[in-house]
Amino acid sequence: KNEVEQSPQNLTAQEGEFITINCSYSVGISALHWLQQHPGGGIVSLFMLSSGKKKHGRLIATINIQEKHSSLHITASHPRDSAVYICAVSNFGNEKLTFGTGTRLTIIP
Amino acid sequence: DADVTQTPRNRITKTGKRIMLECSQTKGHDRMYWYRQDPGLGLRLIYYSFDVKDINKGEISDGYSVSRQAQAKFSLSLESAIPNQTALYFCATSDPTGGPSSYNEQFFGPGTRLTVL
Numbered sequence: 001k002n003e004v005e006q007s008p009q010n011l012t013a014q015e016g017e018f019i020t021i022n023c024s025y026s027v028g029i030s031a032l033h034w035l036q037q038h039p040g041g042g043i044v045s046l047f048m049l050s051s052g053k054k055k056h057g058r059l060i061a062t063i064n065i066q067e068k069h070s071s072l073h074i075t076a077s078h079p080r081d082s083a084v085y086i087c088a089v090s091n092f093g094n095e096k097l098t099f100g101t102g103t104r105l106t107i108i109p
Numbered sequence: 110d111a112d113v114t115q116t117p118r119n120r121i122t123k124t125g126k127r128i129m130l131e132c133s134q135t136k137g138h139d140r141m142y143w144y145r146q147d148p149g150l151g152l153r154l155i156y157y158s159f160d161v162k163d164i165n166k167g168e169i170s171d172g173y174s175v176s177r178q179a180q181a182k183f184s185l186s187l188e189s190a191i192p193n194q195t196a197l198y199f200c201a202t203s204d205p206t207g208g209p210s211s212y213n214e215q216f217f218g219p220g221t222r223l224t225v226l
Contacts, residue, residue, distance in 0.1 A: 004151070033214070041197060043217040086151070096142075096167070097215060099151035 003027050006087050006100035014108055019074040021103045023087030030090050032070050033097065034061050037084040046072075046085075079107045112136045113218040115200050121224045128187040130221050132200030140203045141183040142215065143167075143175060145196040152199065158183055190225040197222050 005024045013019055023032070034046040047054050047061040049070075054061050058077075063070040074081055087100040113134045122128055132141065139160045144152040144167075154167030156175040164175060172194060176184045187194055200218040 035217075041220040041222070043199065043220075045214055045216070048214050088152075096154055096157065097152075099153075101149060101151045 003098050004087055004089055004100040006085075006103050008103060009101070010104045010106075012106045012108065013077055015078060017077050017107075019077050019081070019105065019107075021072045021085050021087075021105070023070045023072070023100055025068050025070075025087075025089050025098075027089070027091065027098075032063050033088040033090065034070075034072050035086040035088060037086060037102065039083065043086070074105075077107045079109050082106050113200060113202055113216055115198075115218040115221050117221060118219065119222045121226065122190055123226050124189075124191055126190050126225075128190050128223065130185045130187075130198055130200075130223070132183045132185070132218055134181050134183075134200075134202045134216075134218075136202055136204070136216060137180070138202035138204045138216070139180060141177070142201040142203070143173075143183070143185045144199045144201065145169065145194075146199065146220075147196050155185065155198075187223075187225075190223075192225045195223060195225045 003026050007022045031048050031050045033048050035043050036046050037043045049061055049063050058075045060073040084102040084104050086102045088097040090097050116131045142157040143155040145155055146152050153169050155169055155173050156167050158164050158177045161177050161180055174186045198221045201215040203215045
């Protein structure tokens with residue numbers, strides 16, 4: 001069993017819909033990361049969080065440490081949000097990341 | 110200009126050839142990483158370096174070697190390429206000195222798509 005599990009693997013939605021991507025992990029962590037991989041391949045960090053909630057524009061990330069679960073939400077989704085969203089975790093005193101396999105999001109106009 | 114650059118961006122080579130992938134960064138970070146990405150799998154760590162004199166194996170280091178020529182440069186070599194090394198390769202950097210808000214955040218290069226025939 002992978003240490004980091006994401007769901008769904010693929011998600012297709014209409015423009016404007018509210019999107020939720022889930023991430024569960026099985027080990028103690030110091031931080032959870034959400035990354036976005038564009039169709040061209042580049043990867044950018046969206047959020048790094050260890051508790052609570054963070055918001056940036058239309059993106060919201062939440063984490064529940066007790067349940068070992070995080071969600072990434074996108075409000076008012078847009079075709080430019082189409083990408084692969086990757087969850088990763090890091091451990092205390094160790095900067096190595098363990099990655100989920102990603103969620104491929106497609107937003108249809 | 111991009112903070113983390115990788116060369117080449119695409120490479121096609123034949124089995125048995127030696128290949129070097131290069132990574133350069135202008136972020137001034139001490140820590141650098143090489144990952145590979147395969148379809149259906151998460152990014153996996155090949156090697157990482159916490160400073161110029163420190164090199165560590167990741168989870169899939171067999172068949173690879175690295176060189177940290179300077180703080181800004183970290184190269185990955187495939188000594189004798191084989192087809193199952195066909196993948197997308199990413200370099201990343203991080204800075205442990207930025208405090209809790211930046212600790213562990215990694216900054217990725219654009220990737221190198223390697224095909225071994």
